Amino acid sequence: xxxPASDAPVSASLPGVTETTPRAEAAPATQDHTVHPDLQRxxxxxxxxxxxxVASSHVPMLSQPDIVIDVIRKAAAAVQKS
Numbered sequence: 001x002x003x004p005a006s007d008a009p010v011s012a013s014l015p016g017v018t019e020t021t022p023r024a025e026a027a028p029a030t031q032d033h034t035v036h037p038d039l040q041r042x043x044x045x046x047x048x049x050x051x052x053x054v055a056s057s058h059v060p061m062l063s064q065p066d067i068v069i070d071v072i073r074k075a076a077a078a079v080q081k082s
Contacts, residue, residue, distance in 0.1 A: 024049040025075040027060055027068055034058040050074070 026049035028040035035058065044051045052071050054060040061068045 025071050025078075026051050027054050027071045029054050029056040029058060029060045031056055032058045 024044075024047050026040070026044035026047070028037055028044055028051060029035075030037050030053050032040065037053075041051070041053075052067065052074075054064050054067050056063045
């Protein structure tokens with residue numbers, strides 16, 4: 001199965017998402033051996049995310065919880081402002 005790539009704005013393809021919806025936050029794990037860090041960076045860039053790289057394996061929420069919670073707090077603050 002082939003999925004076509006699209007550069008259309010997210011709001012054009014998802015109901016309930018508008019141009020004022022806050023941008024995404026991402027925390028790529030730089031030592032991940034499950035999902036290559038370069039792929040994580042590429043996906044983060046493609047979705048326009050604010051990136052906070054984490055020196056961690058595949059589960060940064062276990063090895064670097066303080067960094068992950070900071071990323072979550074930033075995302076929550078962005079939603080509250082909108």
